[in-house]
Amino acid sequence: MIRFYHVYQSYQKDVFALSDISFTINPGEFIFLTGPSGAGKTTLLKLIIREEVPKKGQILVNGQNVSSIPVSKIPRLRRSIGVVFQDFKLIRSKTVFENVTFVLKTLGIDLKERRRRAHNVLKMVGLQHKTHFYPLELSGGEQQRVAVARAIVNDPVLLLADEPTGNLDPDRAADIMALFEKINRKGTTVLVATHDRDMIQRMRKRVISLTAGRLDHDSGSQVQVEES
Amino acid sequence: MIRFYHVYQSYQKDVFALSDISFTINPGEFIFLTGPSGAGKTTLLKLIIREEVPKKGQILVNGQNVSSIPVSKIPRLRRSIGVVFQDFKLIRSKTVFENVTFVLKTLGIDLKERRRRAHNVLKMVGLQHKTHFYPLELSGGEQQRVAVARAIVNDPVLLLADEPTGNLDPDRAADIMALFEKINRKGTTVLVATHDRDMIQRMRKRVISLTAGRLDHDSGSQVQVEES
Amino acid sequence: MLQFLYFSLSEAVTSLWRTRILNLLSLGTIMFAMFILGSFMFVGLNLQNLALDWQKQIQFNIFLNDDISEEARAEIQAYLGKSFFVDSFTFLSKDQARARFDEKFAAYEKVTENLEDNPFPASFEVFLLRGTKQQTYTTLKDELKSFAGIEEVYYDEEVFRRLGMFAGFIQMAGWFFGVIVIFSSIFTISNVLKLTFFTRREEVDIMKLVGASRAYIRGPFIVEGVLQGFLGAGAGVFLVYSGYLMVGRFLTGNTSFILGNLEPEFLPMQWVVLILLAGGFSGLLGSLFSLHQFLEEHISYH
Amino acid sequence: MLQFLYFSLSEAVTSLWRTRILNLLSLGTIMFAMFILGSFMFVGLNLQNLALDWQKQIQFNIFLNDDISEEARAEIQAYLGKSFFVDSFTFLSKDQARARFDEKFAAYEKVTENLEDNPFPASFEVFLLRGTKQQTYTTLKDELKSFAGIEEVYYDEEVFRRLGMFAGFIQMAGWFFGVIVIFSSIFTISNVLKLTFFTRREEVDIMKLVGASRAYIRGPFIVEGVLQGFLGAGAGVFLVYSGYLMVGRFLTGNTSFILGNLEPEFLPMQWVVLILLAGGFSGLLGSLFSLHQFLEEHISYH
């Protein structure tokens, strides 16, 4: 599903936010990405959705080389990936409902169907009563859950979540992780960047850990282990 | 230092984000404010800095009734309080240095002194090497630490921190809490809103807990206990 | 396609309404730009009317021999009657001509007082159509030469030259100013749209990140631009109309202008439609420009 | 106080530079607004010059009796020489007057041909100063009545009335248009500043939340507004100057205008300074307005 071949990324000359990153994530896997603040987790996720292009190396996502696909194909790539951004990235002039269903609307899905889907996912994150609120009228944790709802509304083949429980209480956080597991069980590949050591330990999934831009540790693919 | 007398806050008719909140925080205390997502923690902090005015009730901060002080006195009140906002609230068009020292500049403190102070606080949060970066060039956790640095740069008498470690790895989070304890020992009253149960348990401080806008539990003032 | 149009329109209308404070600002600016354009057209139109009015008052005189035959006179009269350029003409007998001279050139009273004989010739006074060029005068003069009984064909070249210069100057000022006004209207509209769109670049970045395709991001902005340009132009034309009413009231209340028989004329319907279309078109151009300039690229904050 | 000024200036300059893309947009819009204002003044000034030029060409004729004494003539000449309103005058003898009439009124050739006696009186042709009012003519006429030997004082009232009407019309169009242009310049500047400031309302909210006092939040915005207004006005004046050069080149390259002796005049220095000040002032007003309107209140996003 995702392959990194010797990927380097830098924002300033000779300072690498990521260096020599190589790993493979198979379809259907559930992976935690961890590492201290500033290690390069968000940068790695940005490369997957081609928000950024790596300075060196190749990245394959769902069979496509994301650093070389034409610009016109980027939207389709991104629509196949659900992303929970670390800073939520909700559109402030749109309500929760509109934020969650915006992409569905551009795809021409009618209002009724959009309502149904939004209702479903908002219920999953416990926000059905905030459907017509604007993001700035929500608490931090509520905004985060809207971001989760938006990421899963289009049944993505790949789900990227950047610190998706940083603003949630432990119970809500566990709910969200259970939700991710459920989605994962239906076939979606899930990659969660997080600092939450307890959660990582509890869930017993493959862990990729970064330190200062280098791949520090990879607990190995469970799927591959099962296959061999 | 802070007194709430039967405070109510609501954003829509008959839906209360906070209802009947009363408590007292003495000078020099270190308090955790906790509660599930949407419980009203951020709202409570907003009332303290008079970002919002309560619908009902009285709030005393540092001897002043914040719902009735004249508008012209609000800036001075806010300058005496350091705040780490849940969404950081960094000015994107200003560098880390400028964000941290903006208020000092309005107070006429000269560049040399501002440099000195900024260097101190940025070192405390481990970001001295990011002094001239813009917020959008920082990772989530780095932005959060800039927010912490800004909150403490002016030696506030009261420090409010809203989920200040949500984007930090456990080690960094512990560093920040140690920093808050140090500041608290120098006499600053500290109020930290957080979801991190481990941290709350480890630190053994007074805990005020909210659920759905109601004061659920208050472990009581340690300072008062020592006095009696 | 229909779905795309529906999407763009609904998003545009929602956004116009939700950020109406902001949009009123840009709409107001567009309105004033179009107001200036419209006022300019209005003033230009009326100055031109004035110039044409004056030009119309230029006489073209055909002086006749004292011994002209009735037939010859009738022939000339017939020619004038069917000429394309002639608006109207009157015949002036010898006596009328003398009386007219006395009246007009009071300073030369003495000159005619002493005359026993009437030296003034009979004449046709011809008024040509509005907007006649010097060229026409010359042609008419040449054609009339072939008629019998004409002593001389005369028109006041000096006045004509003056008026021509005046018209030329007004026209030049008009072109000079008009180009400026049109250019800066378009520029203003496009800039203002850029500014309003600029406040939403974050939104756009988010839309891109969640996988909205280019067309769906641009569509609503373009519709918004066109709507704003169109509405702004409408408001501008409305202001010009109010100005027109005010000027009209001022003129009828001011005696010195009644004498001049000056009555302002409002912009003809086609021009109004043209202004509205220009507004919509500038909006379209403006939004295309701004989209090209900053919606495609991530513009950093600093 | 000095510290406050330093703070405002340094923050304003930094912000202008950091958001220069945005600021160029608003600066450009302000520039065009001031360009229109400046062009308007430029065109108005030169149309007025033209009108005054024509007016100067109106003669004021003093016809003398044929039997006037040398002393009486000298007396009139002395009076004209020291009159405040007289620009220049020439004496026209009886013979010169006849020749002039023959030349000027070629149509009436016959009239003078048959005369043995010269009926044309000698006269003074007086050119009054530019911008003389009808009032002045009347006054002069009255004063001259007391002199001996004057047959008649005459000036062409019809032409004067025409010119007066023309000047009145130009002036009215000028006022009408000028008010619009000034008003919409101010409005445009203030709107554009509001739009640019609007992109920064979050910043302002943050500044308020961290305890910056009102003055320190407003200061930099006001300085920015004034600077933008001032710079925009400067750029606008520069554009007008370019336009002036272009028009000048066009006129000298175009023979029909050389004859008219039309030479455009650029705005005098005081006007330029006035425009610059107006720009700065509109910037000040604009920023004050916008600050009042939305920096004081939390404006929600929807």
Ligand SMILES: Nc1ncnc2c1ncn2[C@@H]1O[C@H](COP(=O)(O)OP(=O)(O)OP(=O)(O)O)[C@@H](O)[C@H]1O
């Ligand atoms: N646009 C940028 N310009 C310059 N440096 C950048 C930029 N974006 C990220 N960086 C730097 O790259 C490094 C990695 O950033 P990244 O956001 O990937 O960290 P992270 O692992 O997500 O950290 P966190 O857990 O704090 O979110 C950081 O040191 C950051 O300062």
Ligand SMILES: Nc1ncnc2c1ncn2[C@@H]1O[C@H](COP(=O)(O)OP(=O)(O)OP(=O)(O)O)[C@@H](O)[C@H]1O
């Ligand atoms: N401006 C607003 N308009 C309407 N409702 C609001 C507004 N601000 C907050 N609320 C609601 O008030 C409740 C309390 O919000 P608050 O931000 O205080 O929660 P919180 O305890 O900080 O939650 P979290 O841990 O998720 O940050 C939430 O249900 C939120 O939706």
Ligand SMILES: [Mg+2]
């Ligand atoms: Mg990150």
Ligand SMILES: [Mg+2]
């Ligand atoms: Mg909160």
